[in-house]
Amino acid sequence: MSNPTDRVPAGRPTIEQVLNENERLRLDLERAERERDRLRREVERLRGQLEAARRAGFRQAAPFSKGVRAAHPRRPGRRSGSAHGRHGQRPAPTLINDVQDVPVPPACPQCGGAVDDTHVTAQYQEDLPPVRPVVRRFDVHIGRCRRCGRRLQGRHPLQTSDAVGAAAVQLGPQALAVAASFNKQLGLSFSKIETVFADRFGLTVTRGALVRAVHRVAAKAQPTYTALCETVKTSAMVVADETGWRVHAALHWLWVFTTPDTTVYAILPGRGFEEAASVLGADFGGILIRDGWAPYRQFTEALHQTCVAHLLRRSRELHQDHPHARIPGDVHDLLQRALAVRDRYAAGTISEHGVAVVRGQLEQQLARVLDRTTVVPDVQRFVAHLDREWGALFGFLRVPAVDATNWRAEQALRPAVITRKVNGGGNRTTQGAATQQVLASVLRTARQRELDGIEVLATLLRAPHPIVSPDLFSRAPPC
Template sequence: MTEAEATGLYLSGLKPTMIVLLEQDKLISRQQAKINDLERQFALAKRHPSTPSGMQAAFTKANRASASKRKKKKGKRRGIHRPPPSKIDETKEHVLDRCPDCCNPLPPASETRQRFTEELPVVKPRVIKHVIYRYWCRVCRKIVESPVTDALPKSAIGLRTVVYSAWLHYILGVSFDKIIQLLNLSAHFKISTGGLFGAWHNLARILQPLYDQVGRGAKWSAVLHADETSWRVNGCTHWLWCFTNKHLAYYVIDRCRGSPVALRVLGKYFAGVLVTDFLAAYGLIRALAKQKCLVHLLREIIRVNLFDSSPQWKDFRNQLKRLVLDGLRLGRQRVELNPACFERRKALLRQRLVELYVKPCSNENAGRLRKRLERHRNEIFTFLDFPEVTADNNHAERQIRPAVVSRKTSYGNRSKQGADTQAMLLSIFRTLELRGYNPVNTLLFLAQEHLRTGKPMTLPPTLACTPTVEQPRIETAAV
């Protein structure tokens, strides 16, 4: 409204002015409500639906609604108690000569009762003096001596302490300062940060053959999951890559997030089934087959729903979601259906996929996903062709989780050597866990055998049972 129009409205009288002002107020209210709604949608769009609850700020979370109905009372259940130990290491007798209440003398005890407690022992560092006898070999014409297997060469820290502390940091995500506090508090073992770092680097140096073995195993896997997450090395953005299956986990930290890393690890031709998300870096690898994560596709639908409510998008979204869910349902019914019926339904799903991406759509988001489906048309329902292949990339995301936990406390690495040590030890520890071994005891055993014989180390095969089992008895409580 111009100044002349406002003057004319004022001179027209009270009633016309009130009518115009009320209409303008209604218009402003509607526009303000629309602005608030758009701001809310924009805030939700910035937060990806896959973001864990722990990554969201507390003030952005909605309050939990109070229960409309009272919770159903749980039925009675039989209590569970700790069973009495089979082995007793020490017996303590508790006697009284006077009453604790009135201090009068007491006669001999009339009865006894038993109580069992289990306690960690008080641990003290063991200082071992190694007397190494040296001999002159007449054949080799040199001095020889017996190897020391309790520590790495030129190291004053025991091998068990080095392996145990590395497992605490790289697998459990315990920070350096807390590891030093833990060793000092629980075992009275004093060590500096530099000494701990140097010991881990020396350990990684002798474990290089194991790391290379894991890399070769990833390259020749029948099924392999791949994923990546951001990482920091000396303040610069890097990427931690994870290549994993049920028997191994191979990690690489590199500055590049593109295809060179994937090509370096897997080669240009991969002889198995590669399960990944929709990152374009895996596109240059030619594989026997590829499977794209359908959960990422469903998350993309949820994300677009936050800011796009057009009829064209809703129509495309419903068709795509129904297609994906039908494919997942058919995968679960593989055993129940006869082969002919299963193949017929699988062919029908692929036909529906073709009809979905060839159909033109004016909506921008629908067109973007339509192009994605067309580009990966042979990589959507691969899990229906191979029973051992899953429709999601959840396994890789789970294996990359220890690195994410460690990143929260360490904020990455300070040098390339630290990043290489991180990738190497993380790969070996996780591979041993996936194969059903106790990672600390097994790695300690392998390193000691290498120091004793000088032969290259090799990873043991996968055990028949997947849970972690005990290896040769080595007490880790003593650090």
């Protein structure tokens, strides 16, 4: 009996050849799939590097390198022409502490001739006086109750502690408050504060003593910090943001919640809803202005406004990366139109009813833009993000008092970011993190309310027990 392969017409492949070809194609397909996966991973890696490089251009602290210097840089100074702004000059002081008479020379230094005194003009000089420490001695009277035998001692309003004996030599409230401000508000390290105190103030103090002293200041300010947290929690509008922070080299997050006159910092181990709710409260029902970070959307009782500046930047970058995709450019134009309407309302050229009409038109146009189909994965993710943020896109057109961006929170984070860069990325201990959030909150709030933060802390230090700051809460702060 003949073999079936013998009956295969000439020129046609045999079954064995077909099987071999199938095996070869299968192996080629597997190799192509592996290469495809490798290229996808490479694309994602390069995309991440590109995004990191792009973000570096918008980071809060400028890099040391500014790139290639321009061949013909613009001349420094004001622009030519008359419309360059007002001329600035330092105003003449109203309080004069010292007057010095400056006579003309008796003879002309050029020719030796006599000089006639024609008139007198004033020049002012504002200077810092030499600062030297004031050393006080408190003669503390100690007594005992005749009835119960309890030991009692006197206390002066300028004292910061009842300690005597080995702990009788202490820093005063002004020195402690200045040290806390230098470290938590200006970002100076304790070694630099030690140098400033010794060289400029004539006050010798070690770094270890400064660290312990600043912790004591924070302990006295803790009730004030708690009151500030309650103020933010009950505010009508809060702007929130967060940034990375190190505590004992472990990643934490520095949260900020700010209103027009109050700021609260919180250093927490996570970046989720639980951490934000620990400050705001899970049922926060005010206006929450924030970026597009997903946990913020879990505040379901709040009226949300997402940061339009973030969306503008993202749409602009997508349009640059994918110029053939129309969606990013159209979204960018609609957001710019919304901001223009806000500006017109602020200028009084459009009524609230007009704003509401335009807002409805913008929402309809944006909905049509987002209904389009796109095959670009980055644009698809952007569209999905806008769908999730739909109710938070035009809140600033519903309520005129709402900011369109979270710039208040970013500005509140900026000093902390500088401090992070200077002082090694955060705090070395949990106690240091607690001290950081308390003192930074009190000092920032004092500045917002145009108060002397050093005097606020000094008042707290002079109190016998930790109290709520009478300077910050002498009146109910506006929300």
